[in-house]
Amino acid sequence: MNSGILLVDKPEGMTSHDVVARTRRLAGTRKVGHAGTLDPMATGLLVIGVNGATRLLHHLVGLDKEYLATIRLGWGTSTDDAEGEPFPAADPAVVAAVADAAIADGIAALTGEIDQVPSSVSAIKVDGRRAYDRVREGEAVELASRRVTVAAFDVLGMRREAASIDLDVRVECSSGTYIRALARDLGAALGVGGHLTALRRTRVGRFDVADASTLDALDVASALLAPAAAAALALPVIAVTDDEARDIGHGKRVALPAGAEPFAGVAAAVAGDDRLIAIVELRGTTLKVVTGFPQEVDA
Template sequence: MTSHTVVARVRRLAGTRKVGHAGTLDPMATGVLVAGLNRATRLLGHLQLADKSYDATIRLGATTSTDDAEGEVVSTAPVDGVTDAAIAAGVTPYRGEISQVPSAVSAIKVDGKRAYERVRAGEEVVLKSRTVTVSRYDVLDIRRGDGWIDVDVSVDCSSGTYIRALARDLGADLGVGGHLTALRRTRVGTFDLSVAHSLDALAEEFTWLPIADVAAGTFPRYDADAEQAAAIRTGRPLPGLKLSAGQTAMFDPTGIFLALYEPHGPLAKPTAVFVS
């Protein structure tokens, strides 16, 4: 299921056309996808969603055309000589700030066209490396089968990190090839599985996180008085109001979330207003 399909399902369940999502999931992946409804779609772009967590399974012993199980196997290699210690040592260079070449079958645009579209059209795609941060890369379990080794890992990383590329590169470094067979995103920013709902559960009872709760849980909070709230509703700057660096969630005296403001010299100015 693609992220676009999920959005379409949520539109039907919520009874609104205005649904957006933040952070596309690969079709083979499961886990957390943050969606916004109605005016909350505008909040998605302001949320701090750069850090993500994944649980994944890397299969060593085979390389595929897509770096995951959905592609064709293009080469295999015996894994008899790959020890647990070698696997543990193999992930070490991929912790911290690293240079990573994304999978060729990705949504990155090359001359205005998605890389995966070019690959499917038979073109050879070579993407440039990019700097990403992998703050945690833990080996959880190692299982051995007939001609393969499955490695369960848990990863915390910055936005733009490709877990498929981690699988590919580990296999290449060990000399046996590798690809991803399972991927589950367990966290996006402050949103994790504990606040997530399956589509089946939403079909039974459609629940959501109120925009005010998300704003208060993501940004510093400022409770405006009635006069300030009237100015905020129309997006007027607030003189003499000292806010912390970055964006602050502004609330009226009744607890309604009004806007995001940030400091500009002696003024506090809006970056987005959510009520009128």
């Protein structure tokens, strides 16, 4: 089995680890990983690496994301989503009095660069252990806020019931943003509580769920996106000659090829036969290997 990137549309009720385990069986290899967890309740795009392409995942984790979600205003939960224990509900009269303009103002306050406290039931490590493990054992976990960017927070639909308001929203955000926390914080700002009832990840960088396979229909061999093609969707590409590719493959520094544009961060060094040689960074006028991709041998 060659290496590459798979786009999988995760079904509801499965963990990201479940999807990786299924993919390992389908691909016939243990070398499978993913570039960003989805909660079991969530559906949508998982970017999965197979064999040598797992080395590329580190460079994909930080890409921006897009989600479609439903926020229910009226009460919060212990997990900030529908799987948690519900907190006491707000008075229906108070919920009914929440004006559309107040909702718009609350959303505007959560758009742009914000300091967000992640949900306590998250995969963030606290003293070496996942926060959700500590919460499940009865510990009170308080996580530090982190700066995130919410580039778009759009209301696509609104439904008012006797004791709740459902908002269908689209969120574009930086990596590390918790949509559950947006629901929690919007509800808190409006004084009625809030939690997430549905979440679907539709985009990771330039990878789109429209191009993903369902797990049941996944044909790994035909769905594999070559490492060079995947890298080109996420990073600048530096075309290198066969001689430069050989030197880079041996970990040597090479001069930035003539005509190549200088770049910030990292770039993909790609040979003429569309082989991903390495992820490189620019040091002065030379390319330094950050992550190498050895010559593939079929497994």
